[in-house]
Amino acid sequence: MxxxxxxxxxxxxxxxxxxxxxxxxxxxxxxxxxxxxxxxxxxxxxxxxxxxxxxxxxxNRDTSREEFNAVWLTIDEYIASAEAGLQAAWRVVASPNWRVEKKGSKGDIVESTQTQRFGKVYRFTGIVDCPAKFLYEEFKNNITRLPEWNPTILKSDLIKQIADGIDLSYQVTAGGGRGIIAPRDFVILRRCAPVDSEGQVIPEGQADPHCYMCSGTSVDVPGYPPHRDMVRGHNKVGCWCLKPTMVKTSSGKLEEKTVFQWLMCCDLKGKIPQFVLDTAFATVMLDYIVHVRKHVADAKAKGLVK
Known part of the structure; x- marks a missing residue:
C-alpha cells in the first residue's frame, strides 16, 4: 500500500x-x-x-485541430511553393552560428540555431562512405522504400508526382523521447535538385553541383485529413543536403564520400517542453545516420554503389 x-x-x-x-x-x-x-x-x-x-x-494531445478544407493547387502553384521551400532550407542549412546539441560517433554532430522565421532549427552533420549522387538518387527516386531499411520511418507513400524532382508524399515517423512522444504523420511537398554554391538549382547532368538537396515542407492535400488516433505533425522547413567530398584513404587513394546534412524544424504539436524536443530530435538524427550507413554498406555489398 x-x-x-x-x-x-x-x-x-x-x-x-x-x-x-x-x-x-x-x-x-x-x-x-x-x-x-x-x-x-x-x-x-x-x-x-x-x-x-x-x-x-x-x-500527444493536439488541441489545435482545425476543420480540414484542403484543395488541390495548380501545378504552377506547387512548383513555386516547392522552389520557395528549397530556397528557405538552403538559407538555413548554410547559415552560420550553430550551437552544439549532441555529439555522436564518427564525428557526427547535432547542432541548433534560432531563426526569426522558423524558431529553433536542428542540423545534423556526418560523413557517409559513398558518392553523394547515390544517396541523392535513393532519396529522390525511392521514397516509398524508405521504411524497408529505415525503422525511423514507419510509412512512406507517394501521393502525386508534380514535376521532375517535385512530389507530394505521406509519411509516418516512429515515436521518440524514450517512447514518450508517439508517432506522427506528415504530408510533405518535396523538391529534389542539384544546386550550386549559392543554392541555385542547376540542370541535372549539365554541371558538377556544389551539393544535392531534397527539401520538404508540410501541406494539406485532399484525401489525407488528420487521423483521429494520430497527431499530424507540421514540417516548417527541412532538407537533406548531400555534398560531395574527396577523402584520402589509408592507402593514399582518393575516394568520394558524402557530407550528409539533415535540417529539421518540426512542430510535433502537443505541449512538449523544449528540453524534451532537444533530446528527442538529437536522438532521432543520430539513430537515422546509423540506418543510412547500413543501407549504403548493404548496397555496396550488392554492387549497387558506383
Missing amino acids: ASSSQTQLPSTEEQFDDENFKPHLEELEKAKTDQELDEKLSGMSKIGLSISGWMKYVF
Missing part, C-alpha cells in the same frame, strides 16, 4: 493538471545529460509519481 506521502497520478484523463506537474518538469529540465534525465525519472517513479504517463498524455 502506498504511503500518504506518495504523489499519485490521477486515474482519469479529466484529472490531469498541467500546473501540478510543472514543478516536476522544471526539475527534469535541470538534467544536463541523458543519464541524469533517466536518473531523475527513476527517482520520481520510486515515489509513486508516474511522470512518464502524464508526459505521454500531454505530449
Whole structure:
C-alpha cells in the first residue's frame, strides 16, 4: 500500500493538471545529460509519481485541430511553393552560428540555431562512405522504400508526382523521447535538385553541383485529413543536403564520400517542453545516420554503389 506521502497520478484523463506537474518538469529540465534525465525519472517513479504517463498524455494531445478544407493547387502553384521551400532550407542549412546539441560517433554532430522565421532549427552533420549522387538518387527516386531499411520511418507513400524532382508524399515517423512522444504523420511537398554554391538549382547532368538537396515542407492535400488516433505533425522547413567530398584513404587513394546534412524544424504539436524536443530530435538524427550507413554498406555489398 502506498504511503500518504506518495504523489499519485490521477486515474482519469479529466484529472490531469498541467500546473501540478510543472514543478516536476522544471526539475527534469535541470538534467544536463541523458543519464541524469533517466536518473531523475527513476527517482520520481520510486515515489509513486508516474511522470512518464502524464508526459505521454500531454505530449500527444493536439488541441489545435482545425476543420480540414484542403484543395488541390495548380501545378504552377506547387512548383513555386516547392522552389520557395528549397530556397528557405538552403538559407538555413548554410547559415552560420550553430550551437552544439549532441555529439555522436564518427564525428557526427547535432547542432541548433534560432531563426526569426522558423524558431529553433536542428542540423545534423556526418560523413557517409559513398558518392553523394547515390544517396541523392535513393532519396529522390525511392521514397516509398524508405521504411524497408529505415525503422525511423514507419510509412512512406507517394501521393502525386508534380514535376521532375517535385512530389507530394505521406509519411509516418516512429515515436521518440524514450517512447514518450508517439508517432506522427506528415504530408510533405518535396523538391529534389542539384544546386550550386549559392543554392541555385542547376540542370541535372549539365554541371558538377556544389551539393544535392531534397527539401520538404508540410501541406494539406485532399484525401489525407488528420487521423483521429494520430497527431499530424507540421514540417516548417527541412532538407537533406548531400555534398560531395574527396577523402584520402589509408592507402593514399582518393575516394568520394558524402557530407550528409539533415535540417529539421518540426512542430510535433502537443505541449512538449523544449528540453524534451532537444533530446528527442538529437536522438532521432543520430539513430537515422546509423540506418543510412547500413543501407549504403548493404548496397555496396550488392554492387549497387558506383
